[in-house]
Amino acid sequence: xxxxxxxxxxxxxxxxxxxxxxxxxxxxxxxxxxxxxxxxxxxxxxxxxxxxxxxxxxxxxxxxxxxxxxxxxxxxxxxxxxxxxxxxxxxxxxxxxxxxxxxxxxxxxxxxxxxxxxxxxxxxxxxxxxxxxxxxxxxxxxxxxxxxxxxxxxxxxxxxxxxxxxxxxxxxxxxxxxxxxxxxxxxxxxxxxxxxxxxxxxxxxxxxxxxxxxxxxxxxxxxxxxxxxxxxxxx
Numbered sequence: 001x002x003x004x005x006x007x008x009x010x011x012x013x014x015x016x017x018x019x020x021x022x023x024x025x026x027x028x029x030x031x032x033x034x035x036x037x038x039x040x041x042x043x044x045x046x047x048x049x050x051x052x053x054x055x056x057x058x059x060x061x062x063x064x065x066x067x068x069x070x071x072x073x074x075x076x077x078x079x080x081x082x083x084x085x086x087x088x089x090x091x092x093x094x095x096x097x098x099x100x101x102x103x104x105x106x107x108x109x110x111x112x113x114x115x116x117x118x119x120x121x122x123x124x125x126x127x128x129x130x131x132x133x134x135x136x137x138x139x140x141x142x143x144x145x146x147x148x149x150x151x152x153x154x155x156x157x158x159x160x161x162x163x164x165x166x167x168x169x170x171x172x173x174x175x176x177x178x179x180x181x182x183x184x185x186x187x188x189x190x191x192x193x194x195x196x197x198x199x200x201x202x203x204x205x206x207x208x209x210x211x212x213x214x215x216x217x218x219x220x221x222x223x224x225x226x227x228x229x230x231x232x233x234x235x
Contacts, residue, residue, distance in 0.1 A: 011050025029218035
């Protein structure tokens with residue numbers, strides 16, 4: 001469940017894909033590649049469509065899964081926000097590219113994907129879901145694996161195996177990802193301090209919390225919040 005997002009550049013200029021990849025490199029949880037270089041078995045969650053050669057009325061997203069977020073890459077001199085958003089794009093990038101804008105737009109896409117991914121924390125296995133509900137209720141507490149197994153009426157081995165089958169990780173790893181998803185939501189939508197968020201999620205040391213957050217989201221909490229808050233609204 002380690003956070004990993006793939007953005008694919010769809011266009012004819014391979015140098016643009018290289019530039020995007022370089023500019024986005026500081027977002028360790030996001031990789032940008034040329035769509036022609038996608039390896040078999042890898043799927044992109046974000047598509048960057050090069051619209052610079054299209055006319056204003058030709059901003060049409062590629063016909064792909066509705067779950068795929070699409071960004072329009074447009075020239076600054078021919079920006080028409082109304083056409084871009086009316087055509088169904090999630091957002092846009094301006095050419096020439098600016099690193100902070102690339103980071104901001106991609107971080108916004110990741111935030112949207114995370115909001116859509118609540119199902120990653122739900123299991124159809126009653127035993128696993130009972131454990132998840134209990135861990136969520138005790139999100140600010142340290143719960144040992146043996147104690148969790150006892151509380152849900154099973155043993156450690158069975159519990160770990162059932163979690164692995166549902167989520168691909170054990171209960172403690174699941175809880176860490178659940179905490180960091182909750183932390184990301186609070187950072188995006190509220191004004192709580194990082195220290196307060198850390199405390200309410202069971203971290204006595206805010207530095208330990210920041211390290212755990214960066215390991216999953218690729219950015220320290222304050223940087224994540226700044227990028228989320230700086231997202232420009234369409235006019």
